[in-house]
Amino acid sequence: MGLSVGFLLRLGLLFTAVCVCVHVYLRTGWWRTPAPPGLGRPIQTHQKLGKHGRASGVPAEGQEQDRSIKRRISYVRTLKKEGSARKRYEESEVLSPPCCPRLRSHRKTPRWHIDLEPWASESHSLEAEAKRFLSYITTPQVLCSSLGGEETAQEETTGPWAVCLDPKYSLSHRIQGKHCRVYSFGLGAEDRSLEHSLARSGCEVHCFDPSLKQPHLQQDEMWLHRLSVDWRDPNPAIVAQRPYANTKKLATILNDFGHRQVDVLKADMESAEWKILENLVLEGVLDSVGQMLLELHLHWAGFEVGGDDPSVVRYWFSLLRELELANFRLFHVHSDQAKPHLFLHKNILNASSSYTLSWVNTQWKP
CATH class of the missing domain: 3.40.50 (Rossmann fold)
Known part of the structure; x- marks a missing residue:
């Protein structure tokens, strides 16, 4: 009888822990985050990303989840593109971020010295x-x-x-x-x-x-x-x-x-x-x-x-x-x-x- 009570007590504690994990799992939205290949559930359909960061070939099931994934991927790709474009603009003062109008420099970049012409003769006379x-x-x-x-x-x-x-x-x-x-x-x-x-x-x-x-x-x-x-x-x-x-x-x-x-x-x-x-x-x-x-x-x-x-x-x-x-x-x-x-x-x-x-x-x- 004592053994049965201890077993039931341990079973109750295990059941309580499982319920808490399930509650936390559902509340935090972990189920929306795609698992990396090989670490979670297998991906049924390969998703190809276009040049604008949009996914194609989305499986029929779980469309709402995949739309969220696509938006997240597109947003990350956009940020990367903007950062790269800004870096190129700062270096050349010609390119501008794709999200913004082309910026115009009102003045040429100041120089530190003039370019000296070659000597008039080899003797420098x-x-x-x-x-x-x-x-x-x-x-x-x-x-x-x-x-x-x-x-x-x-x-x-x-x-x-x-x-x-x-x-x-x-x-x-x-x-x-x-x-x-x-x-x-x-x-x-x-x-x-x-x-x-x-x-x-x-x-x-x-x-x-x-x-x-x-x-x-x-x-x-x-x-x-x-x-x-x-x-x-x-x-x-x-x-x-x-x-x-x-x-x-x-x-x-x-x-x-x-x-x-x-x-x-x-x-x-x-x-x-x-x-x-x-x-x-x-x-x-x-x-x-x-x-x-x-x-x-x-x-x-x-x-x-x-x-x-x-x-x-x-x-x-x-x-x-x-x-x-x-x-x-x-x-x-x-x-x-x-x-x-x-x-x-x-x-x-x-x-x-x-x-x-x-x-x-x-x-x-x-």
């Missing part, structure tokens, strides 16, 4: 570099049928600063449509004949001069700003010490003024032009400029330009080649013969120490 460079800056690359700018009283020819008004380029059409915008950068007092001429034609002209007493001033149909362009934005600590010294990168100025494009960019930066031009190249700002008028100073290397003389000239030449690669073409050259004939403190090929060059962006579409 200054003479060879200077000859190549001077030939490059004194040979116009495109013909402009109509130049606009200051005209000299004696020869009635265009002065050092000139814009191209050829109808095949956009500036003349922009002036007619009253949509022309001009940026003029200079240090101290300078001739602004070109700016006045463009302002009278209907252009919106902004002159930047850090020596002004007022932050902004409208004068003679032009805007004057106490600001100058630089190849880097200022250090906040320096700005706090010198509140009236205000220099910024061109990209920052465009952003602060809410301007996307500039039809004409004129700059006479007294030997800072090389590093400023390098910044425009590296940050991809050249796409926002229609024509560039730049005065070059060749009597020394320029601010923060290092290296021996042949390396400096090679760097100058490489910068100007970057302009050509960005679809800019030289259309006007002016040599100031009144300036000393010094080329890196030497008299080389009787070159002047100052040249004013004008380029047009042949692919510029405002």
Whole structure:
């Protein structure tokens, strides 16, 4: 009798444990999770996944379970595709996730340095570099049928600063449509004949001069700003010490003024032009400029330009080649013969120490 009671007690406990397991099994939904092949019940029909992660060949029985399985597989595959696409987009900035519209990069990826051109000669001589460079800056690359700018009283020819008004380029059409915008950068007092001429034609002209007493001033149909362009934005600590010294990168100025494009960019930066031009190249700002008028100073290397003389000239030449690669073409050259004939403190090929060059962006579409 005692044995029968013990047996019944153990049987009751076993039955209770079985009931608890069945209850947990039904409540947690383990029965909905497909078992891996070889570890659970055999799969009666092989399911093939298409390129979109959808299952085919689903057996007739258990259709609700298989739909759940298909949705889960499709969701996992979609996540994998999105993750892979996002990774490719971040690496190339071209692809975008399939679930989202194609993203558009508003600016090219900044570069860290320009690409130096090969040496002009195997000997890396200054003479060879200077000859190549001077030939490059004194040979116009495109013909402009109509130049606009200051005209000299004696020869009635265009002065050092000139814009191209050829109808095949956009500036003349922009002036007619009253949509022309001009940026003029200079240090101290300078001739602004070109700016006045463009302002009278209907252009919106902004002159930047850090020596002004007022932050902004409208004068003679032009805007004057106490600001100058630089190849880097200022250090906040320096700005706090010198509140009236205000220099910024061109990209920052465009952003602060809410301007996307500039039809004409004129700059006479007294030997800072090389590093400023390098910044425009590296940050991809050249796409926002229609024509560039730049005065070059060749009597020394320029601010923060290092290296021996042949390396400096090679760097100058490489910068100007970057302009050509960005679809800019030289259309006007002016040599100031009144300036000393010094080329890196030497008299080389009787070159002047100052040249004013004008380029047009042949692919510029405002």
